[in-house]
Amino acid sequence: MFAIGLACGPAHADRRVALVIGNSAYKSAPKLGNPVNDATLVGGMFKKAGFDSVDVRLDLSASEMRRMLREFAGRSRDADMAVIYYAGHGIELDGANYLIPTDATLETDGDVLDETIPVERALFAVEPAKQLRLIILDACRDNPFAKSMKRTLASRAVGRGLAKVEPTSPNTMIAFAAKAGSTASDGDARNSPFAAALVEHLPKPGLDLRKAFGFVRDDVLKSTNYKQEPYVYGSLGGDDVPLVVRPAATGPQANPQDAIRRDYELALQLATRDGWEAFLAAYPDGFYANLAKGQLNKIAAEETRASAEQKAKAAEQEKTRLIAERAQKAEQEKAAAAAKAAEEARIAAEKQKQIEQAKAEAAEHQRKVAEAAAAKALAEKQAVEKAKAELAAKQAAERAEQAAKPAADRQLPEVENQKVAALSPGPTPTLSAADLAKSVQSELRRVGCLTSAAEGEWSSAAQRSLTLFNKYAGTQLDVKIASVDALDALKAKPGRVCPLVCNFGFKADGDQCVKITCRAGYRVGDDNECEKVPEKKPVATREDTRKRDADRRASETAPSAPQASGQIFCNAAGCRPVGKGCRIERASTADASAVMAGRTREVCN
Secondary structure, eight states: OHHHHHHHSOOOOOOEEEEEEEOOOOSSSOOOSSHHHHHHHHHHHHHHTTOSEEEEEESOOHHHHHHHHHHHHHHHTTOSEEEEEEESOEEEETTEEEEOOTTOOOOBTTHHHHHSEEHHHHHHHHTTOSSEEEEEEEOOSOOTTTTTOBOSSTTOOBOSSOOOOOOOSTTEEEEESSOTTSOOOOOSSSSOHHHHHHHHHTTSTTOBHHHHHHHHHHHHHHHTTTSOOOEEEEEOOSSOOBSSOOOOOOSOOOOTHHHHHHHHHHHHHHOSHHHHHHHHHHOOSSHHHHHHHHHHHHHHHHHHHHHHHHHHHHHHHHHHHHHHHTOOHHHHHHHHHHHHHHHHHHHHHHHHHHHHHHHHHHHHHHHHHHHHHHHHHHHHHHHHHHHHHHHHHHHHHHHHHHHSOTTOOOOOOHHHHHHHHHHSOOOOOOOOHHHHHHHHHHHHHHTTSOOSOOOSSOOHHHHHHHHHHHHHHTOOOOTTSOOHHHHHHHHTOOSOOSOOOOOTTEEEETTEEEEOOOOTTEEEOTTSSEEEOOOOOOOOOHHHHHHHHHHHHHHHHSOOOOOOOOOEEEETTEEEEOOTTEEEEEOOTTOHHHHHTTSEEEEEO
16 A cells, blocks of 8 residues: 555655845945846746745845855755846956845945855855756846946956856856846836746746747847847756646646636626626636726726716706796896806906016016126126236236346246136037046146146046135036036136145245245244244343353354345346345445446345
8 A cells, every 4th residue: 555655646846946136226326126026026936836945035235145145055955956036236347247236335346356246156056956057137237336436457347238158067057138248128117028028938837948038038029129138058958947847647637717717707697897896806817807807898888878878868857947947037147147257257367367478578588687787797707807817927927037047048837837828728629528537637736726636537536626616716516527617617717716725834925835934033933924032031140141241242253144134136137036145235436336236235155
């Protein structure tokens, strides 16, 4: 009897396990609408297909994804078939594919190695399965971090979509929602075209996976107007490998639609709204459900027609009654008065409309006048600022000429060249994003708002410098991007806009910080100004008095120490500051050249 029981019992079924992950709520990237819906739909498909273990996880961080893959690898050891489905963002870096958790920031390309999950890790998780290892990646969307992510190496490539994968383990398949190097579409429906096609074809009993993915490819191509082509990498053996095994036929099989058809015929005999609603509650989907909905629509149309017919009959009866009763004259006058009042109200509304239209036209005229006045005031303000800038440039040039040595033939400083160039900007050619960012940063350096070097990337330091420019120039430019408006506004400024900040002991002189020099007996105080050095009062003793007298006599007989006097010496060649260690004395009558220059001469120790 025991042997008969073994022979007649069901055959041992293969163990199938699945892990489904859907990431939509990204913290550092725009939220995706479909991955969570797709993961829920595919997870339900695996459960209906009779998988022994189906784990559906949504919006996982990096640590959670690693833990789920580690746990799934343990379940794969006892399984014949292991499947992983992932929907969300993916990225390709230097030919390798990575899955992006919801907490990834990816500020640089180096962060990819620390904050993402390699696809190789998913392959490692399904590798223990005995018969089939399947990974389905609906992650071929555009990389949301491509524009903001910095490259540590210029030669490092961040590709579009995912890179081609060739599994090394036997009986392993990797299915992409789109071919390597291309992107997939989320579609306009609740689920992506790829997920909808998977649920349609993969669970068909006895259908080989290669043919099933071929049908998926055809459906996605049609639904996306041949813009998205799913692709499968890897290979299987010669035998058919279905996701759901076709049940063995043991005899005549009852058609599952027979019971639905019988219930439909019963509801058709009743032909009432309650009957069809009860049928749809039991069978909400399918061919007969659509027929039942059509019957309900038919009943609703009949009810609407009957209601309209009843109202028409009631109106006709009311009309007949009024004619038969010959409505009294007072009612007729009342109706006439109501009609007159309605006409007067219409005329009043028309007049009010004309009044409001006139007010709107007057307001529009005032707006145009105000805009013209504002434009005129702005032009006058710009003219005044330009005149001030030209005057300041002229004064700076005069100071530089006075301070220059007579025999020197120096060119204008780089800052003055920049000011002259800024006064007459030429037409701005069409620039790339990198050139535009570099040009804006160069102008920010010119007006004194940026201290770092100009580069082709719009960094946080550049954003802070443009914020300073907005503060001191009174503009409201968008600091998040380098724009042509920002470049034009910067070029319109002839000189420094942001104030020059100097260290202690230095003061601003034009566009430079110069060291503060105090005369003898003075020093630089806490307020960065020269202040007199306080004298220490000595104790009045006889010895100190003698020592003081001796020091005074020695200082009077010693030659004066060379120091800058702050005087200006002028002669026939021009005027210049008196050199260090020199002084001006009145010339004697014997010095003919000094007498000709104004009876003064420069004497140096």
